[in-house]
Amino acid sequence: MKKINIGMVGGGFMGKAHALAYAGMPMFFWPAPAIPHRHTVVDVTDQLAVEAAQRLGFENYSSDWRKVVEDPNIDVIDIVTPNNSHAEIAIAAAEAGKHIISEKPLARNAEEAKTMLDAVRKAGVKHMVAFNYRRTPAVALAKKYIEEGRIGKILNFRGTYLQDWSADPNSPLSWRFQKKIAGSGALGDIGTHVIDMARFLVGEISEVNAVAKTWINERPIQSGGVDKLGTVKASADVPKAPVDVDDEFATLLKFENGAIGSIEATRNAWGRNNFLTFEIHGEKGSLYFNYERRDELQVYFADDPSDARGFRTVYTGPAHPYGEGLWPIPALGIGYGETKIIETYDFIKSIVEDTEVSPNFYDGYRIALISDAILESAEKGTWVSLKQTEAEVNQ
Ligand code: SOE
DSSP states (O other), rough: EEEEEEEEOOOHHHHHHHHHHHHHHHHHSSSOOOOEEEEEEEEESHHHHHHHHHTTTOOOSSSHHHHHOOOOOOOEEOOOSSSSGGGHHHHHHHHHHHHEEEEESSSSSHHHHHHHHHHHHHHTTTTEEEOOOGGHHHHHHHHHHHHHTTOEEEEEEEEEEETTTTOSSSBOGGGGOOOOHHHSSSSIIIHHHHHHHHHHHHHEEEEEEEEEOOOOEEEEESSOOOOTSSOOOOOTOOOOOEEOOOOOEEEEEEEESSOOEEEEEEOOOOOOOOOEEEEEEEEEEEEEEGGGGTTTTEEETTTTOGGGGGGGEEEESTTTTTTTTTTTSSOOOHHHHHHHHHHHHHHHHHHHHHHHOSSOOOHHEEEHHHHHHHHHHHTSSSSSEOOOOOOHHHH
């Protein structure tokens, strides 16, 4: 069976998720389109890279991503580093003719994302952005119902992404709170997942009207580069430095197809852990999803007999999207790992079959444009339009 050699840049939280997916994909989806081989992992020092190779099952290690990008044995460059390095690595990888999967958000802003899109288009390589939640089977089922017209024309999308890991002011100032590294705060980190969901399920967003807020304006300086996502708190005597990104935003939306809606995201919502939800109302029914109950899709069909109407719970399983590869009984339960396995399956398949995959760098670029517009709108207090000419889109 064909083997695809992976060079993965980064050995942290997302490195773990991607390595698990490379190992697990053929176990779930067999025959696999190809075997993703964990060839080389890169971390910032040799010592960290050796450890990452042992932990994550890579054959080789390196502390020099440029060498790995240039290595003729490598087929795919997987970028699982903080946001400020995505563009440099992706552009070099594209120039070296490698297929690329990048963690989200694609870049710190639309200008940077555009340089990445231009590079992959010029090189003719496959490219994907790891917005994995759209690959949750219940979300893919929502997409299927929408495409089949089961809830009719869509009127409204309400999306939220609520977490609480940064609500404590003693959660250290990791890179996720620094504009020069992250680009934005809750918006880029988690809001972009909901923007991806909205575009995937409803269509292109044409206008936004937003508010944004930073609640905790300074945080303890973090020792060491590893982001613990609030699990390790700093003590009160640690010196502090400013936060220059949003903790929270909310935006109204207009879609190109006439639907309206809203998105809000915060990492300061005590009691909410990975509360990624959407409710979609159509002319003939409604859909509701909450990632904290990710095996379930709540569906309401207005053409049910009037004495039987009500939201029902569909537990995803073999009858649903990706069900052929996952577990044999509905509600055995899928998790974060499975969403990454499905993502890997679709990406590797697109390489082997030479087909388009989404979300790709174009989607990542559009999401960056929408994110920039949300920040601009919050600053100006006005609607910001995202309409583009065909020429701009096809550039
Ligand atoms: C932190 O907010 C985070 O790890 C995000 O960066 C991920 O994209 C999300 O999947 C889980 O939460």
